[in-house]
Amino acid sequence: MTALLETRGVWQRFGGLVANSDVSISVGRGEIVGLIGPNGAGKSTLFNLIAGVLPPTQGSIWFDGEDVTKMPAAERCQRGVGRTFQVVKSFETMSVIDNVIVGALVRNTVMREARRKAHEVLEFTGLAARADVLASDLVPAEKRRLEVARALATEPKLLLLDEVLTGLTPTEAQTGVALVRKVRETGITVLMVEHVMEIVMPLVDRAIVLDLGKVLVEGKPADVVRDPKVISAYLGDRHAQSA
Amino acid sequence: MDKSFTERRRRELLVAASLAVAAALVPLFVKNPNVQNIMILTLMFGALSQSWNILSGYCGQISLGHALYFGLGAYVTTLLFVKFGVLPWFGMIAGGIFCALIAMALGYPCFRLGGHYFAIATIVIAEIGLLLIQNWEWAGAALGIEMPVRGDSWLKFQFARSKLPYFYFALALACVAWFVTWWLEDSKWGYWWRAVKDNPDAAQSLGVVVFDSKMGAAAVSAFLVAVGGSFYAMYVSYIDPGSVMGFQFSLLMALPAVLGGIGTLWGPLLGAVILIPLTELTRSYIGGSGRGVDLIVYGTLIVLIALARPEGLIGLFSRKGATR
Numbered sequence: 001m002t003a004l005l006e007t008r009g010v011w012q013r014f015g016g017l018v019a020n021s022d023v024s025i026s027v028g029r030g031e032i033v034g035l036i037g038p039n040g041a042g043k044s045t046l047f048n049l050i051a052g053v054l055p056p057t058q059g060s061i062w063f064d065g066e067d068v069t070k071m072p073a074a075e076r077c078q079r080g081v082g083r084t085f086q087v088v089k090s091f092e093t094m095s096v097i098d099n100v101i102v103g104a105l106v107r108n109t110v111m112r113e114a115r116r117k118a119h120e121v122l123e124f125t126g127l128a129a130r131a132d133v134l135a136s137d138l139v140p141a142e143k144r145r146l147e148v149a150r151a152l153a154t155e156p157k158l159l160l161l162d163e164v165l166t167g168l169t170p171t172e173a174q175t176g177v178a179l180v181r182k183v184r185e186t187g188i189t190v191l192m193v194e195h196v197m198e199i200v201m202p203l204v205d206r207a208i209v210l211d212l213g214k215v216l217v218e219g220k221p222a223d224v225v226r227d228p229k230v231i232s233a234y235l236g237d238r239h240a241q242s243a
Numbered sequence: 244m245d246k247s248f249t250e251r252r253r254r255e256l257l258v259a260a261s262l263a264v265a266a267a268l269v270p271l272f273v274k275n276p277n278v279q280n281i282m283i284l285t286l287m288f289g290a291l292s293q294s295w296n297i298l299s300g301y302c303g304q305i306s307l308g309h310a311l312y313f314g315l316g317a318y319v320t321t322l323l324f325v326k327f328g329v330l331p332w333f334g335m336i337a338g339g340i341f342c343a344l345i346a347m348a349l350g351y352p353c354f355r356l357g358g359h360y361f362a363i364a365t366i367v368i369a370e371i372g373l374l375l376i377q378n379w380e381w382a383g384a385a386l387g388i389e390m391p392v393r394g395d396s397w398l399k400f401q402f403a404r405s406k407l408p409y410f411y412f413a414l415a416l417a418c419v420a421w422f423v424t425w426w427l428e429d430s431k432w433g434y435w436w437r438a439v440k441d442n443p444d445a446a447q448s449l450g451v452v453v454f455d456s457k458m459g460a461a462a463v464s465a466f467l468v469a470v471g472g473s474f475y476a477m478y479v480s481y482i483d484p485g486s487v488m489g490f491q492f493s494l495l496m497a498l499p500a501v502l503g504g505i506g507t508l509w510g511p512l513l514g515a516v517i518l519i520p521l522t523e524l525t526r527s528y529i530g531g532s533g534r535g536v537d538l539i540v541y542g543t544l545i546v547l548i549a550l551a552r553p554e555g556l557i558g559l560f561s562r563k564g565a566t567r
Contacts, residue, residue, distance in 0.1 A: 091442055092442075105435070
């Protein structure tokens with residue numbers, strides 16, 4: 001079977017800045033893949049290209065056997081791409097349940113069913129008790145979880161998680177990890193951008209390391225963390241030699 | 244939790260129905276035509292503000308040019324009646340559809356503008372519309388057109404002797420505008436609109452087609468406002484560009500919603516009930532020679548509200564009400 005997601009020779013230039021150069025990655029069905037790399041490596045850009053926020057300058061993106069390079073974000077969501085935002089973008093004046101209903105409406109046209117689906121997702125993500133609270137009243141960790149809940153309500157085939165575990169307390173991060181595991185068990189493919197290596201590595205099947213807009217290394221998490229190229233990208237050359 | 248939601252929706256309907264019945268009984272006790280006039284205008288502006296609220300409150304696209312649709316609705320109905328003998332009832336629908344189409348045609352370029360630029364564009368477009376009508380000879384230019392009086396008739400929606408038919412029509416209009424809002428609130432469109440208002444990027448990522456949402460809101464909003472304009476033309480039976488398409492109408496549609504609670508179900512009606520009588524009274528008692536005192540009064544009111552309770556007066560009633 002073909003990969004669920006594939007980028008083929010993707011380039012993204014912002015004026016003179018090359019954010020992604022010739023990035024070709026693929027994510028198989030049911031996989032959980034980590035996209036890592038130091039600051040400014042081009043992770044978020046690649047992420048936005050996959051989600052359809054902007055079209056790549058060059059190259060193509062394939063999802064579920066279809067060329068989606070020029071497809072707008074809303075349509076990609078209908079095809080089965082769900083995403084969260086690094087800087088949370090809750091619908092602040094709406095209640096938690098209403099936030100999730102917006103997502104649930106992608107696959108449910110009858111309001112009653114969309115509402116039921118939203119309750120189900122809140123149950124799944126552990127936000128059920130907060131259903132009627134305004135999104136603006138949630139604490140940061142809950143807002144992160146709401147991002148995931150909303151995306152899950154769209155019933156995605158591929159879930160793109162943009163640093164959902166970053167900036168949380170260790171306990172919160174642990175609950176977050178548990179949630180990602182649970183999501184994966186339902187058969188949803190996950191591609192996650194993450195900063196904190198020690199959190200991502202035990203979680204993912206495969207890690208892709210970006211550096212300076214290019215794919216640096218790709219492989220099993222255990223191998224990736226020992227790779228001298230990765231160490232030098234994160235910590236500088238001196239550390240790579242001693243490893 | 245689901246049950247409480249259904250219950251709340253049902254309760255809202257019940258409250259609205261009771262209020263409508265109560266309002267319908269008022270003219271039995273209030274016979275003074277001046278007071279009746281104020282009640283008619285209050286209901287009309289309540290309905291208009293409720294319609295404005297759909298685009299600007301729920302969908303967050305602040306329009307300060309809704310006078311365009313109000314005026315065009317009035318003109319379409321009047322012109323069809325005077326020039327072609329089309330009954331106002333049909334003229335009303337024609338005006339509504341015409342304005343919905345105009346709103347979408349204007350929305351096509353304008354909805355690409357973000358934030359304040361959209362609001363500015365709506366002001367400019369409404370002013371252009373006003374200028375065009377003022378210079379259009381066939382439509383009476385700056386002098387306007389008069390509705391020929393042909394005696395009381397439901398068919399022609401003309402009543403010289405009593406204001407009651409106008410009152411009940413205005414009440415019906417307010418009920419329709421409220422009900423449409425209520426119904427849309429718990430529909431795909433309602434959720435899409437609020438999502439678009441709060442965060443278009445996130446909305447898009449959840450499958451919301453932002454552009455279509457805005458177009459839909461604009462069309463519904465313009466349709467209802469145009470019907471209101473048609474009604475106003477029949478009510479005053481003489482229209483000229485300034486008296487139906489002036490900027491003050493754009494304000495009078497926005498202010499009740501802002502005062503009562505923008506983007507809420509009850510806000511526009513609540514705002515209209517306070518603002519319109521106040522406007523009319525200040526105009527008749529202290530207005531007179533110095534125009535604009537009424538504007539000063541509710542300008543002050545808006546400033547006070549913005550400072551003390553930005554979510555609108557509806558926030559006084561319940562914390563929850565403010566969020567809907």
